[in-house]
Amino acid sequence: MPSQNNRILSQSELNELILFRKSLHLNPELSGKEEQTSGKVMEMAVKYGANRIISGLGGHGVAVIFKGKEEKYCLLFRADMDALPIQETGDHNYRSQTDGIAHLCGHDGHTTILCGLMSVLSKKPIRNGTNILLFQPAEETGQGAYDVINDPKFHELKPDYVFALHNLPSFPMHSVIIRDESFASASKGMIIHLEGKSSHAAEPEKGINPGVAVSEIIPALINLPISNTNLTDFNLISLIHVKVGEIAFGTSASTAILMFTLRSSLNSDILQLTESAERICQQIATAHRLKIQIDYTEEFPATINDIACNEIIKKAANQSALPIKYPEKAFRWSEDFGHFTSKYQGSLFGIGSGENQPALHQSTYDFPDELINTGVLMFNNIISQFEE
Numbered sequence: 001m002p003s004q005n006n007r008i009l010s011q012s013e014l015n016e017l018i019l020f021r022k023s024l025h026l027n028p029e030l031s032g033k034e035e036q037t038s039g040k041v042m043e044m045a046v047k048y049g050a051n052r053i054i055s056g057l058g059g060h061g062v063a064v065i066f067k068g069k070e071e072k073y074c075l076l077f078r079a080d081m082d083a084l085p086i087q088e089t090g091d092h093n094y095r096s097q098t099d100g101i102a103h104l105c106g107h108d109g110h111t112t113i114l115c116g117l118m119s120v121l122s123k124k125p126i127r128n129g130t131n132i133l134l135f136q137p138a139e140e141t142g143q144g145a146y147d148v149i150n151d152p153k154f155h156e157l158k159p160d161y162v163f164a165l166h167n168l169p170s171f172p173m174h175s176v177i178i179r180d181e182s183f184a185s186a187s188k189g190m191i192i193h194l195e196g197k198s199s200h201a202a203e204p205e206k207g208i209n210p211g212v213a214v215s216e217i218i219p220a221l222i223n224l225p226i227s228n229t230n231l232t233d234f235n236l237i238s239l240i241h242v243k244v245g246e247i248a249f250g251t252s253a254s255t256a257i258l259m260f261t262l263r264s265s266l267n268s269d270i271l272q273l274t275e276s277a278e279r280i281c282q283q284i285a286t287a288h289r290l291k292i293q294i295d296y297t298e299e300f301p302a303t304i305n306d307i308a309c310n311e312i313i314k315k316a317a318n319q320s321a322l323p324i325k326y327p328e329k330a331f332r333w334s335e336d337f338g339h340f341t342s343k344y345q346g347s348l349f350g351i352g353s354g355e356n357q358p359a360l361h362q363s364t365y366d367f368p369d370e371l372i373n374t375g376v377l378m379f380n381n382i383i384s385q386f387e388e
Contacts, residue, residue, distance in 0.1 A: 006322075006373070008380055009372070009373050014369075014372060017112050017119075018112075020044070020112055021369060024037060024108035024112065025103050028083030028096050028101045029082065030083060030084075030101055031139070032060070032082075032138045034060040034137045034138075038055065038060040038061070041115065041135045045062070048115075048122040051065050052067075056153070057134075057148045058136070058138070058148035058154070059137045061151075062134075063132050063154070064133040065131070066130070067126075069127060069128075070129060071130065072128040072386070073128060073130070073386045074157070074158060074160045075131050075132065075160065075162075075386065076131075076162040076344070077114060077117065077131065078136050078162065078163070079133075079135055079136065080110055081137055082107060082144070083105075084103070084361060085101055087099065087100050088102035104363065105140070110166070111135060112372055113371075113376055114133045116373070116376040117376050117379050126383065129386055132157055139335070141298050142298045143298075143336070145336040145337060146336065149343060159344055160344075161309060161312075162337075162340045162344045163346055163348075163382060164335075164348045165349055165378065166335065166348065166350055166351075167367060167368070168352055169357035169358065169359050169360060170352075170355055170359070171325055171352030173352055173354045173371075174322055174323070174352060176313065176317040176322050176325070177324075177351070177352065178314060178317075178324055178349050179327055181304055181305060182265045182305075182330040183305045184300075184303040184331045184333060184335040184338065185264060185332055186264050186265070186267050186301050186338070187270070187300045188274070188296050188297070189240070189296060190277060190294065191258075192260075192292065192293075193257055193292065193295070194255065194258075194285060194290045194292055195291040196288070197254055199251075201249060202250075208254065209245075209252050209253050210255065210290050211245075211256070212288060213287075213290055214256050218258070220280050221277055222237055228272070228273070228276055231273065232268075232269060233266050233269055234329060235264045235265075235269055236261075237260050237261070237263070237273070238260060238261045240260060241257070241258070243257050265302060266302055270302070300336050302330070303334075303341055305341065305346075306341065306346055308345070309346050310347050313349045313382065315381075315385060316378050316381035316384075316385070320377055351371055351375060353367070
């Protein structure tokens with residue numbers, strides 16, 4: 001637990017925020033459907049006297065703005081709001097009330113942290129700049145940040161710096177995780193459609209069955225990150241789904257669909273990985289006289305941290321004597337905050353949520369409420385450096 005000197009929230013404020021977090025946990029909403037969640041956020045913004053509230057950003061996104069008298073800086077702090085399409089199996093008394101949907105990544109906690117920052121800013125108004133508290137939809141699909149950034153209502157905000165945090169199981173509670181340059185990997189879903197020609201199952205030679213092509217594409221793509229020596233860092237292709245033909249024992253299959261996830265720690269690598277994967281699929285399809293179509297979904301750029309912003313985060317952690325961890329490699333998972341760091345100077349950092357905590361996206365995961373104060377403290381310490 002943080003020391004008393006690090007208590008930025010009173011116990012009554014913390015208790016209220018914990019209840020708020022649990023209400024979000026009870027009522028999770030999927031990506032692009034965060035209507036109730038954004039409504040609760042706006043109620044908090046009104047309660048804490050925000051100078052301005054912009055709703056409907058990139059869907060159900062909300063920007064809550066606190067302004068000082070001067071315009072020396074503009075900071076943006078982002079929290080994600082969406083839940084996951086996974087059934088929760090934890091045993092706490094505030095389990096999700098919606099079958100098959102649950103907050104198993106901690107976005108309920110991240111949203112609560114930004115609401116806690118509202119409370120602090122309402123008590124101690126800033127002087128020198130503007131703070132934008134962005135509650136973002138649809139992070140899990142990689143679409144939310146892109147849609148917010150491209151929303152005309154967002155264009156007028158023009159942040160100088162952008163910051164976000166993510167709780168990280170397997171790291172000590174309250175530790176701050178910092179990594180220069182690539183923090184989280186780029187990824188994309190690759191969907192390959194193959195079309196041949198149907199025939200009677202007794203006469204397969206009269207048709208064009210994509211089955212053999214499928215059996216060649218799968219190992220070729222899975223092994224591509226190993227065989228491509230031009231790739232410089234972590235790269236991975238994972239098979240997600242395969243379907244060949246229909247369940248009709250009298251018919252030789254004529255269609256197939258394959259789905260893979262491509263993943264790289266560097267944006268330059270995922271570009272090469274994509275080009276190589278497409279070339280292999282085209283060659284195999286041509287060799288088997290198949291038509292081919294390739295589509296992509298859930299595209300995340302790598303989250304590339306700004307070194308100067310990492311120094312600000314480091315100073316914020318040291319200001320409250322929070323331990324700092326420096327992972328050697330970028331995290332394999334993806335975060336759509338990469339859309340922000342590719343456009344604005346900024347950084348994503350982690351806060352350890354416990355070495356024995358279930359992993360993100362596991363059915364028993366639950367955000368530790370002890371981190372609410374720590375997250376608010378870190379964001380407030382970042383602001384204080386611009387208020388000096």
